[in-house]
Amino acid sequence: MQLFLSSISILLKSTGTTVELTVASIFLGTVVAIFVALGQVYGNLWIKIVATVYERTTRSIPILIIMFMIFFGFPSMGIRFEPFVAAVLALGLRSSAYQSQIFRGSLLAVSKGQILAARSLGMTEIQVFFHVTFPQAIRFSIAPLTNEFTIVLKDTSIAYAIGVTELLREGTYIVSTSYEPLLIYSMCAAIYFVITFGTNKFVSIAEKKFSIPGYEIRGVERA
Amino acid sequence: MNHFIFIFIQALPFLLKGLEFTLELAFISIIVGFGIGMFTAIERVYGGKLAYGFSTAYVEIIRGTPLLVQLFIIYFSLPQIGIHFSPLVASVISFSLNSGAYQAEYIRGAMQSVEKGQMKAAISMGMTKWQAIRLVIMPQALRKVLPSWTNEFVYLVKYTSLAYLVGVPELMAQGEFVASRNFEFMDVFLGVALIYLMVILTITWAFSFVEKRIKIPGV
Amino acid sequence: MKLLEVRNLKKNYGEKEIIKGISFEMEKRETIVVIGPSGTGKSTMLSCINMLTRPNGGEILLNGQDVVKAKSVEKMRQKIGMVFQEFNLFNHLTVLDNVRIGPLKVKKLSKGDATKVALENLMKVGLDSRSEAYPAELSGGQKQRVGIARALAMEPELILFDEPTSALDPELVGEVLEVMRKLAKGGMTMLIVTHEMSFARDIADRIIFMENGYIVEQGTPEKILSHPEKERTRQFLSKFRSGS
Numbered sequence: 001m002q003l004f005l006s007s008i009s010i011l012l013k014s015t016g017t018t019v020e021l022t023v024a025s026i027f028l029g030t031v032v033a034i035f036v037a038l039g040q041v042y043g044n045l046w047i048k049i050v051a052t053v054y055e056r057t058t059r060s061i062p063i064l065i066i067m068f069m070i071f072f073g074f075p076s077m078g079i080r081f082e083p084f085v086a087a088v089l090a091l092g093l094r095s096s097a098y099q100s101q102i103f104r105g106s107l108l109a110v111s112k113g114q115i116l117a118a119r120s121l122g123m124t125e126i127q128v129f130f131h132v133t134f135p136q137a138i139r140f141s142i143a144p145l146t147n148e149f150t151i152v153l154k155d156t157s158i159a160y161a162i163g164v165t166e167l168l169r170e171g172t173y174i175v176s177t178s179y180e181p182l183l184i185y186s187m188c189a190a191i192y193f194v195i196t197f198g199t200n201k202f203v204s205i206a207e208k209k210f211s212i213p214g215y216e217i218r219g220v221e222r223a
Numbered sequence: 224m225n226h227f228i229f230i231f232i233q234a235l236p237f238l239l240k241g242l243e244f245t246l247e248l249a250f251i252s253i254i255v256g257f258g259i260g261m262f263t264a265i266e267r268v269y270g271g272k273l274a275y276g277f278s279t280a281y282v283e284i285i286r287g288t289p290l291l292v293q294l295f296i297i298y299f300s301l302p303q304i305g306i307h308f309s310p311l312v313a314s315v316i317s318f319s320l321n322s323g324a325y326q327a328e329y330i331r332g333a334m335q336s337v338e339k340g341q342m343k344a345a346i347s348m349g350m351t352k353w354q355a356i357r358l359v360i361m362p363q364a365l366r367k368v369l370p371s372w373t374n375e376f377v378y379l380v381k382y383t384s385l386a387y388l389v390g391v392p393e394l395m396a397q398g399e400f401v402a403s404r405n406f407e408f409m410d411v412f413l414g415v416a417l418i419y420l421m422v423i424l425t426i427t428w429a430f431s432f433v434e435k436r437i438k439i440p441g442v
Numbered sequence: 443m444k445l446l447e448v449r450n451l452k453k454n455y456g457e458k459e460i461i462k463g464i465s466f467e468m469e470k471r472e473t474i475v476v477i478g479p480s481g482t483g484k485s486t487m488l489s490c491i492n493m494l495t496r497p498n499g500g501e502i503l504l505n506g507q508d509v510v511k512a513k514s515v516e517k518m519r520q521k522i523g524m525v526f527q528e529f530n531l532f533n534h535l536t537v538l539d540n541v542r543i544g545p546l547k548v549k550k551l552s553k554g555d556a557t558k559v560a561l562e563n564l565m566k567v568g569l570d571s572r573s574e575a576y577p578a579e580l581s582g583g584q585k586q587r588v589g590i591a592r593a594l595a596m597e598p599e600l601i602l603f604d605e606p607t608s609a610l611d612p613e614l615v616g617e618v619l620e621v622m623r624k625l626a627k628g629g630m631t632m633l634i635v636t637h638e639m640s641f642a643r644d645i646a647d648r649i650i651f652m653e654n655g656y657i658v659e660q661g662t663p664e665k666i667l668s669h670p671e672k673e674r675t676r677q678f679l680s681k682f683r684s685g686s
Contacts, residue, residue, distance in 0.1 A: 056424075057420060060377075060381075060419060060420045060423040060424065061381070061416045061419050061420060062381040062382065062384040062395065062419060063381070064384045064385065064387070064395055065384065065395065065398075065412055065415055065416050065419065066416075068398075068399070068408070068412050069408075069409065069412045069413065069416065072402070072408040072409075072412070073408045073409035073412050073413070074409070075408075076406070076407070076408055076409050077409060111530070111533075113526060113528050113529075113530035114530050114531070114532055114533070116494050116526070116530060117524070117526060117530035117531070117532070117589075117592075118532070119494055119519065120492050120494060120519055120522075120523070120524035120526075120593075121519065121520070121543070121544040121548055121592070121593075121596055122516045122517065122518075122519040122520035122544070122548045122596065123516065123547065123548055124516050127547055127548070131532075131543060131547055132532055132534075135534050136532075136533060136534045139534060150287075154288070154289035154290070155289065156289075157289040157291045157292055158289075158291055158385070160291065160388075161388055168289070168291060168292060168295070172295075175299070180303070181295070181296075181299045181300040181302075181303055182296070182300040182301070182303045182304065185292060185295050185296045185299065185300050186296065186300070188292055189284075189288040189289075189292045189293070189296065192287065192288045192289055192292060193284060193287040193288050196286075196287040196288075197283065197287045212533075212534060212576050212578075213576045213577075213578035213579050
């Protein structure tokens with residue numbers, strides 16, 4: 001019990017790092033993903049090919065390898081990153097591949113007929129995008145983006161491997177002095193669970209509150 | 224470029240040895256995970272209150288926590304209560320339990336997407352509930368689940384790399400081993416990435432081939 | 443001057459010729475119904491008139507202005523409304539916003555004016571009471587009436603109807619046809635593709651029979667439906683005799 005109390009505050013502090021890692025990676029991922037998705041949907045043939053190769057390749061390589069390439073590999077080319085920065089780059093770029101897939105799917109999910117109807121009213125292509133395609137694509141993206149958020153959150157634990165003091169590494173430090181791995185790792189698991197479960201619940205409540213008939217939440221898939 | 228090829232060829236025997244472990248881990252885990260997933264999905268759809276409660280808790284807890292933490296609990300924490308596993312066995316157990324929860328969700332989703340009328344029709348013919356599940360619902364559901372299954376397998380191949388962190392000599396670990404000897408981190412890791420890429424492209428292609436072969440019009 | 447003149451219109455997709463040279467004219471306030479077997483280019487023709495599909499040849503003149511060569515396609519489309527078989531309502535917008543978005547964003551009316559226009563037109567189709575509903579909450583017939591109101595709100599010179607009742611359950615067809623009848627009586631210029639023969643007889647000033655990318659014959663409903671000159675027209679109509 002004593003150990004539980006003394007550990008919880010330390011673990012919660014490093015949870016801050018975990019959340020920072022997550023938010024920074026998702027943000028980087030979103031910025032890159034917007035360009036990739038727009039390139040895939042509206043770009044010319046070459047842009048489409050480059051964007052697609054980037055997306056497929058990034059999705060096919062384990063996050064641990066991406067992290068190691070950035071953290072251990074780049075220094076041999078003279079570029080050195082802090083562990084935290086390397087983790088954000090790795091998680092963010094990997095997430096951009098998944099997010100671009102989400103955005104592309106959402107853009108294409110807006111029916112062709114509605115786009116024709118918007119044109120028939122005399123809208124320009126830009127008006128069609130901002131008044132019809134984009135507002136709907138955003139809504140289609142919410143559920144899969146929430147899912148992506150929890151995936152990145154869980155994968156921040158892999159930053160443990162390059163020495164970022166996030167939740168799991170902090171837990172390991174405590175284990176190495178207390179020899180209570182079962183308790184400490186279970187506490188870590190519980191903290192992750194509360195955040196992912198809480199995020200999912202929060203979003204689905206928010207979604208219900210602001211829902212539009214015809215945009216019900218879809219099943220959540222693993223990336 | 225020549226330099227990379229040289230390093231890559233030198234590392235290749237080690238990497239291929241590691242790849243064997245990687246594929247072994249992924250194969251065993253997806254198959255055991257499938258068994259767990261089937262069982263859990265059926266409990267969640269047709270089970271009683273208790274079965275539903277347990278299976279739901281299992282799925283939610285696994286999906287709500289990182290795979291690496293699950294692996295650490297099984298490999299580092301269970302010895303505390305007298306349960307010891309080798310790195311390889313601990314990894315297989317973690318990955319199977321993890322994959323089982325996700326596969327349960329895919330199978331459940333697919334079962335529920337088979338229309339209710341099918342169950343009614345089967346029972347009206349005199350089939351038992353179990354016969355209906357086995358002969359009518361599952362053959363349709365499993366076809367629908369195949370694309371998710373491809374994803375799941377690809378996911379497992381990638382995430383078996385975490386077994387490196389508990390000391391399984393799989394592909395990632397072999398890469399790290401070679402790189403820390405010759406200090407060619409970038410080239411070796413690029414080589415490792417390339418192997419993962421080839422393997423995953425092959426799997427994706429193979430599954431889409433199977434998918435086409437067993438497709439039934441309208442299902 | 444005629445409101446709409448179509449001269450030798452042609453459209454092909456690769457080798458496949460869909461429209462092989464169509465010419466006809468429309469007066470202001472006229473209602474023309476286009477009939478003919480499926481897949482003979484009727485919908486493609488409407489799509490070309492609104493430049494949603496670019497024709498390969500021929501001219502389309504609206505009040506003497508060439509639609510195909512117009513500098514701003516958007517400007518021309520504002521004057522030509524379109525009602526779709528599949529409704530194509532904007533799913534993320536309420537009924538009111540569906541109808542208001544054209545006047546507001548395309549014609550740049552003030553919000554107050556756009557709302558007024560939208561509500562007036564919703565009243566015309568009898569749906570002003572559902573203005574806060576979303577498309578997913580409406581029946582097919584109601585959706586199509588919103589589709590008509592959306593087109594009307596742009597105050598177009600001409601409305602194209604692409605099989606407006608084909609996607610509807612039989613019991614919902616009547617309410618949509620009723621709205622269209624009222625529009626025709628009110629003097630709206632309408633070019634309608636439909637398979638509803640008795641409706642065509644009622645509403646049309648002129649009927650065009652199209653087959654295989656050509657106009658086979660055209661004339662008053664009486665002439666086309668009761669005394670067609672061409673054998674092909676007779677054959678086509680005989681399929682409807684038993685039913686209606």
